[in-house]
Amino acid sequence: MARRPGGRCSAGSTPVRWRRSHGRHRAYTVLHKYALTSIPERTIVSARGKSIATLTQDCRSSMPARGGRRGVAAPQRPCPHIRPTERKSEVRTSSSLTRGRLLAVAVAASAALTLIAATPAVAAHTKGHQQVADTVMGLSGFSSASPPPARTVIQRVSTGPIQVSRINSRTRTPQATSSCTWDPTQTYTENYSAQNTLTEVLVQNSDEPSCTITMSALSEVANIVTPHTGTHNIGNAKCSNCSSLPVYGSYLCSAGLQCAGKWVAEWTVVQADPPGWFFTSWPAGCTPNLLDTVLTCTGSAPETVPPYLPCSPIANSSSLHISSTPPDAASGHGWWLINDCAQTKANVTVQLQEFFSNGVWYDIGSPGSRVVYGGITKSPGTSNQASARVLCSSTGEAAWRSVVTVTLPVQPGHGTYTRPGENIPCSVPYPGAAGSARPATAP
Amino acid sequence: MNTPVPAPFGTRTARVMFTALFGELALYPTRHDPVRQQDAFSLFYGRSMDLGLLTDERLERSGLWGMNDAAAGEAAGPPPRVAWFQVGVTGNGLAPVVPFLAVAAAVITRLGRLRLDAIQVLLPERGKDDRSQVDDSWFADLDPSLRVPVRVTLDAGPDEGIYTEAPAILERIQTQDVFRCDSLHLAEEDHLVLRPIPFEHPGDVHHRVTFTGTLAEWSLDALGWLAALLDDAASRQRITAPLLLTADTSEGAA
Numbered sequence: 001m002a003r004r005p006g007g008r009c010s011a012g013s014t015p016v017r018w019r020r021s022h023g024r025h026r027a028y029t030v031l032h033k034y035a036l037t038s039i040p041e042r043t044i045v046s047a048r049g050k051s052i053a054t055l056t057q058d059c060r061s062s063m064p065a066r067g068g069r070r071g072v073a074a075p076q077r078p079c080p081h082i083r084p085t086e087r088k089s090e091v092r093t094s095s096s097l098t099r100g101r102l103l104a105v106a107v108a109a110s111a112a113l114t115l116i117a118a119t120p121a122v123a124a125h126t127k128g129h130q131q132v133a134d135t136v137m138g139l140s141g142f143s144s145a146s147p148p149p150a151r152t153v154i155q156r157v158s159t160g161p162i163q164v165s166r167i168n169s170r171t172r173t174p175q176a177t178s179s180c181t182w183d184p185t186q187t188y189t190e191n192y193s194a195q196n197t198l199t200e201v202l203v204q205n206s207d208e209p210s211c212t213i214t215m216s217a218l219s220e221v222a223n224i225v226t227p228h229t230g231t232h233n234i235g236n237a238k239c240s241n242c243s244s245l246p247v248y249g250s251y252l253c254s255a256g257l258q259c260a261g262k263w264v265a266e267w268t269v270v271q272a273d274p275p276g277w278f279f280t281s282w283p284a285g286c287t288p289n290l291l292d293t294v295l296t297c298t299g300s301a302p303e304t305v306p307p308y309l310p311c312s313p314i315a316n317s318s319s320l321h322i323s324s325t326p327p328d329a330a331s332g333h334g335w336w337l338i339n340d341c342a343q344t345k346a347n348v349t350v351q352l353q354e355f356f357s358n359g360v361w362y363d364i365g366s367p368g369s370r371v372v373y374g375g376i377t378k379s380p381g382t383s384n385q386a387s388a389r390v391l392c393s394s395t396g397e398a399a400w401r402s403v404v405t406v407t408l409p410v411q412p413g414h415g416t417y418t419r420p421g422e423n424i425p426c427s428v429p430y431p432g433a434a435g436s437a438r439p440a441t442a443p
Numbered sequence: 444m445n446t447p448v449p450a451p452f453g454t455r456t457a458r459v460m461f462t463a464l465f466g467e468l469a470l471y472p473t474r475h476d477p478v479r480q481q482d483a484f485s486l487f488y489g490r491s492m493d494l495g496l497l498t499d500e501r502l503e504r505s506g507l508w509g510m511n512d513a514a515a516g517e518a519a520g521p522p523p524r525v526a527w528f529q530v531g532v533t534g535n536g537l538a539p540v541v542p543f544l545a546v547a548a549a550v551i552t553r554l555g556r557l558r559l560d561a562i563q564v565l566l567p568e569r570g571k572d573d574r575s576q577v578d579d580s581w582f583a584d585l586d587p588s589l590r591v592p593v594r595v596t597l598d599a600g601p602d603e604g605i606y607t608e609a610p611a612i613l614e615r616i617q618t619q620d621v622f623r624c625d626s627l628h629l630a631e632e633d634h635l636v637l638r639p640i641p642f643e644h645p646g647d648v649h650h651r652v653t654f655t656g657t658l659a660e661w662s663l664d665a666l667g668w669l670a671a672l673l674d675d676a677a678s679r680q681r682i683t684a685p686l687l688l689t690a691d692t693s694e695g696a697a
Contacts, residue, residue, distance in 0.1 A: 316501045319509030319531040324461055324641040333484075333512065344478055356447035373478045378489040379510070381482035395644075399452030417501055422531065423456040427449035 148199070149309055151190040155301035160283030162295065166276050188263070188303050195342035196309040196411065200254040203263070260307035264300050271295045308411035311341035313374065315404040315417040317350065322424055328392040330354075330364075330426045332402035335385045336415060338374040343411045347371050348404065350388040354428060355399035355421060362431050364400075365390035371409075392426035399423050458532040458567035459685075460508065460543055461641050464551065464663075466560035468525035470516055483515035486550040487528055496542055498533040507539040508532050515554050522560050522637065526551060529641075537573045537674050538566055544667030551663075559661065561691035564670045565641055566677075568685050573678045577671055579619045582659040589660040593622070595690045596635040596653040597673060602684035608677070609652040615676040616654075622669050624656040635689045661692050 189202040253259040271294065273279060278292045286297035314337040323331040334350035351367040368388035373380060388402065399421040406415045473480060481489075488510045491497035496506040508530035515526035528547050532538050544564070551557045597612075599605035606629060613627050628634070634651045658665050670688050677686055 314501070316499070319457065319498075319511055321457060321459065321511035321529065321531055322642065323512070324459075324527065324529055325639065326643060328642070328644065331512065355450055355452040357445075357450040358447035360447070375485070376478070378492055379485050380478070381480050381485040382514070383480060383482070384477070385484075396449060397451050397456070398449030420455065420500060421452045423451040423453070430447045430449075 146194075148194050149192045149196060151188075151192070151309065153188040153190070153303055154185055155188070155303050156185045157299035157301045160285065161281075162271070162279060162283070162286065162297070163281040164273060164277050165280040166278075184269075184299075186301060186303075188305065190259075190305050192309050193342070194340060196311045196340060197257065197342040198260050198305065198307050199256050200252060201259040201263075201305055203251045203253070205251075257307050260305050262302060262304050264302045269297045271297070306412075308342060310412035311408070312339050313337065313341050313346055313406045313408060313413045313415040314339050315348070315406045315415040316379065317402045317404045317417060317419045318379075320352070320400045320402050320419060320422045320424065322392070322426055323389065328395065328426055330390045330392060330400045330424065331387065332389075332400075332404075332419075333382070333385045333387045334368070334402065334404035334406075335372065335380050336374045336404075336406035337378075338376060341374070341408060341411055341413050343408050343413070344373050345371055346374060346406050346408045346413070348386040348406050350386045351403045351405075352388045352390050353401050353403060354390075355401075356430055361401065361421075364428055364431065374406075390428060393428045395425040396427040397423050397425050398427035400426065458538065459511065459529060459565065459642070460532050460538045460540065460567055461527065461529045461563070461565035462544060462547055463524050463527040463563040463637070463641065464547070464557065464559055465520065465522040465524050465562065465637055465691075467523065467558040468515060468551070468555050469557075470555035481553075483513040483526055483528065483550055483554060484510070486553055487513045487546060490546050490549050491530075494542070494546065496539070496546065505533075507534055507542065513550075515551070524637075524639070525557070526554075527641075532567055535570070535573075537569055537575045537671070537678060540564060540566060540670045540674060541664075541667040544663045544670070548663035559663070561635070561637055561689065562663070562666055563637055563641065564666070564688040564690075566670060566674045566686045566688060568683055569674065569678045571678065571681050571683060573675075575671060575675045577619070577668070577675055579621045579668070582621045582665060582668065585659045590657045591661040591692045592655070593658045593661070593690055593692050594635050594653060594655050595622075595669065595673070595688060596651050597677070598634075598636075598640075598649050598651045598687040598689065599682060599684050600650065600687070601648050602682060603650045604680075604682055605650050605652055605677075605686075608680035608682055611680050612652075612673065612676040613654065615679060616672055619672065621659045621665060622654075622656055622672065624654045626655050628653040628655065635691055637689050640687065658692075666690060 184205075187204045189204070190198060191200045191202070193199050271279075273293045273295075279286075279288050279295045280292070282288065282295055282297070285299050286295050288295050316335055316337060318333040320330060320332045323329045330352055332350050332352055334348050336346055336348055338344055347369060348371075349367045349369040352364050353361040354364045355361050365388060368386045370386040372384040372386065375384070379385075386404075401419055401421040403418045404416065407413070488497065491506065491508065491510065492499070492502075492504060496508065497504050498506045498509045511529040511531055513526075513528040518525060526547070528543070528550070530543065597605060597609075609627055609629070613624055616622060616624055629652055631651075634653050636651075658669060669690070673688060674686065
């Protein structure tokens with residue numbers, strides 16, 4: 001795949017893409033915009049409480065510009081910075097077009113990063129667009145011995161079917177019709193540490209709007225949507241935050257948790273028809289010009305990059321026992337092991353259960369619950385345990401067991417453990433229908 | 444329809460082994476890392492696991508006991524109870540009291556400086572045919588100057604058979620030299636009773652006997668060995684009830 005001439009990252013005009021086909025000039029522009037927004041409920045804050053709210057930073061990477069495929073000099077691209085609002089791009093006509101017929105004027109929008117949460121306009125902008133978002137998710141194992149997990153999400157935006165017709169100029173009736181669908185795709189590769197904390201996000205933009213022509217003979221129509229050539233890297237690990245985002249190409253956000261949040265890739269496709277062809281139908285996301293010969297379609301695909309992947313905290317407990325300190329009481333302590341979790345504090349709950357002659361375990365007493373630090377490989381100290389205690393009504397022997405659950409506050413993670421029952425000289429009466437029955441399991 | 448009643452489940456019945464240390468414990472300063480902060484519970488659990496003594500089904504560990512509870516630094520008394528450890532013995536046979544007290548000793552050494560004045564050891568119930576090989580070679584070459592006078596009381600709770608079997612127990616323990624028993628006492632005023640008595644219920648009766656003599660050294664190692672010796676002797680004399688061993692020394696404690 002041929003590389004286009006590159007350019008320095010500098011202020012300039014928005015690119016206009018041109019190509020010649022069948023002696024005619026065609027023009028189109030595919031524009032991608034990216035937006036990163038914080039997600040309130042996600043609290044994009046590092047595990048150590050460090051704020052990651054700073055989002056604006058100059059692009060420090062050299063960003064090759066997209067150039068003409070056949071020697072047409074590519075205009076310089078603006079360096080994308082974060083702006084609170086979109087930056088309007090200018091409309092520009094390349095001087096090279098003066099030698100041919102101008103069929104279209106590309107309208108490019110910004111490459112600005114927009115904070116969606118603070119900019120409802122973007123959300124409104126995407127609303128109503130015909131949009132297909134296919135998500136493919138792959139999660140690796142959670143064992144600490146496994147390589148760090150990764151998550152790959154493919155987002156696709158489809159403009160929907162666009163019908164193009166050649167119309168008899170005298171009768172104004174369609175003579176031939178074809179249709180096309182643009183569906184640029186974007187691949188997010190989200191890498192996580194062994195503790196399932198986000199470390200980097202690689203955004204690879206496949207700005208190749210594919211088009212399926214319903215009538216193969218209409219090669220002219222097919223040429224309209226000749227794909228862009230591939231992507232190129234414009235970001236690298238030196239980018240210390242997520243402020244610099246590409247219009248085209250790949251972008252590596254290596255700022256860890258700062259990369260978390262909602263990303264929105266937007267595409268704007270400007271399409272001009274060959275002479276004699278007109279757009280005759282289009283999806284809601286497209287807007288034709290007055291002559292129906294230029295169509296501007298937009299679409300977007302949101303992706304939420306989670307700061308943490310789910311982890312597997314290990315719930316554990318002491319052997320259920322009678323407390324040595326009078327009065328007699330069944331007692332159990334619960335704790336958790338951090339395992340592959342990034343968060344070190346979690347809510348631990350211990351519930352004691354007693355076995356009855358009807359073959360059912362019943363919750364007895366109130367659960368003990370605390371937010372405590374987890375152990376590394378063994379039990380933490382008692383200050384990091386939850387305990388439950390039930391006074392014995394008699395010293396008659398009965399089976400007791402404890403059910404320990406651990407839930408992390410932010411990172412998705414939940415663990416439970418039911419310790420095998422112990423027969424101990426302690427019993428309390430049947431709790432009756434008010435007790436919540438649990439099916440008996442083997443000890 | 445009959446109202447369900449509490450019932451056992453399976454055959455797994457906990458046998459509790461417990462020890463409490465009395466005296467003075469000067470705790471070492473601890474680090475203030477909330478994640479790695481250790482205490483008697485976590486140290487006992489961890490040390491037991493390291494030595495292969497801990498049973499923890501969750502972690503697929505099989506050993507001699509499951510962790511119940513532990514604490515250190517508490518002061519009640521007199522004499523002050525400064526630490527205690529409780530486990531559930533998971534195997535059959537006589538309780539593994541020697542490694543139990545060895546782990547307790549390791550934990551206490553890690554926590555602080557202990558002056559041990561007295562000890563309680565609860566030996567769980569035993570079968571009539573349970574036996575152990577109590578070998579005194581570990582203490583054979585000890586400096587004789589380390590030998591200390593001790594008083595050891597066995598409390599069999601409601602089992603009054605301890606009275607009739609005590610002379611036979613005394614005879615059995617004369618075959619070794621770690622604990623040289625001088626006399627057997629049955630009088631109430633001769634017994635050593637430390638409070639709180641673990642697992643005591645109001646109205647419980649106590650049948651106690653007391654041995655006095657000298658111990659090769661005043662240490663948790665030697666006391667664990669003595670407890671194992673008496674546990675074995677009691678089993679041979681068909682004493683199956685849990686025994687609370689209480690010991691102190693009339694000389695300077697270690």
